[in-house]
Amino acid sequence: MALNNTINISAFDGNTLVGCLRILSDGYYFSTITEILVRSSYQGKGIGKKLMELAWDASPTSLFFGAQPGNEVFFEKLGYQKSMQSFEKKKARPN
Numbered sequence: 309m310a311l312n313n314t315i316n317i318s319a320f321d322g323n324t325l326v327g328c329l330r331i332l333s334d335g336y337y338f339s340t341i342t343e344i345l346v347r348s349s350y351q352g353k354g355i356g357k358k359l360m361e362l363a364w365d366a367s368p369t370s371l372f373f374g375a376q377p378g379n380e381v382f383f384e385k386l387g388y389q390k391s392m393q394s395f396e397k398k399k400a401r402p403n
Contacts, residue, residue, distance in 0.1 A: 314331065315363075321350070339367040344363075372391065372392065
């Protein structure tokens with residue numbers, strides 16, 4: 309069901325992809341931003357903010373996502389609040 313509700317949002321400068329965001333959702337209770345990427349040379353120009361605004365508009369539910377350390381302030385400025393804690397279990401890299 310979630311794969312049927314995947315939403316991809318992209319930002320282009322002409323033919324150049326400069327940003328993208330992906331939402332994975334069950335369509336009823338839960339939507340998560342699995343990734344938001346903005347090309348480094350385009351950061352600080354409002355592209356990430358616009359992608360997040362479009363994500364909010366497109367999502368059928370509230371949004372949940374994790375932020376890499378140091379990026380929390382960006383999301384807080386957009387009105388997002390810290391909520392659930394995440395966990396990870398790392399796999400060893402193959403030789």
